[in-house]
Amino acid sequence: MFGMGVWELGIIALVAVIVFGPDRLPEFARQAGRMVRTFRGMANSARDELRKELGPQYADLELRDLDPRTLVKKHIIDVANEEDEAPRPKSAPPARHLRNPDAPTPFDPDAT
Numbered sequence: 001m002f003g004m005g006v007w008e009l010g011i012i013a014l015v016a017v018i019v020f021g022p023d024r025l026p027e028f029a030r031q032a033g034r035m036v037r038t039f040r041g042m043a044n045s046a047r048d049e050l051r052k053e054l055g056p057q058y059a060d061l062e063l064r065d066l067d068p069r070t071l072v073k074k075h076i077i078d079v080a081n082e083e084d085e086a087p088r089p090k091s092a093p094p095a096r097h098l099r100n101p102d103a104p105t106p107f108d109p110d111a112t
Helices: 006-054 066-085
Strands: none
Touching: none
């Protein structure tokens, strides 16, 4: 969970018991649970409203699909898989030089 192991969670719990005390800790846990439920309900209602506004063609829309990192990864992986499946040419023709290799490189003073 969030890249934390059992030891890290145990240390956080121990610090919480020391800071808040065993009397107030259950109330803080209840408040945290209510807050998580509230946020989850808000996210679900936002997703449902977005699905309703976009129409039936987006009925399977997930909020994770709107993350730009996920979109980029998905499209890069799709393109990479398509390239793996595409037939490759047997051999490419040799490259031809368009200019004389002994000639100086052209320079455009207006381009800089």
